[in-house]
Amino acid sequence: MSDVGLTHVALPVTDLDASLAFYAEYARMEVVHQRSDTGMRVAWISDRTRPFVIVLLELPEVRNPLLPIAHLGVGCRTREEVDALCEKARADGHAVHGPVDSGYPVGYWALISDPDQHTLEIAHGQEVALTLEGRSAS
Helix, strand or coil, X not given: CCCCCCCEEEEEECCHHHHHHHHHHHXXXXXXXXXXXXCCCEXXXXXXXXXXXXXXXECCCCCCCCCCCCCEEEECCCHHHHHHXXXXXXXXXXXXXXXXXXXXXXXXXXXXXXXXXXXXXXXXXXXXXXXXXXXXXX
């Protein structure tokens, strides 16, 4: 893997442990690096599918969360996985919009608020890889 191109997005969070648990549960991401030598707790999380991480920076407050339409997007294996994650998120007290079936190329998607109100989109059928390869189903 190469560290060329987009390598990370950084998000402020108020409770690093709560955010780590959220992204592990709803985005299949795990800690690949963690430190606190900068005066704040920092964690890099990844789904290990490409050289890309979300950098979570623990701060006293989050002033500008990613709100719809700004969001992080994660592909799910099936529509049923989207449904199950939405049910779990609602049961866990997270705000959820959807799921919605928007057809090609957007697919079947939903929005879930993380502990700091950043928005995570979970989706199935967006075909990002096929589109990048020039083989979209359009």
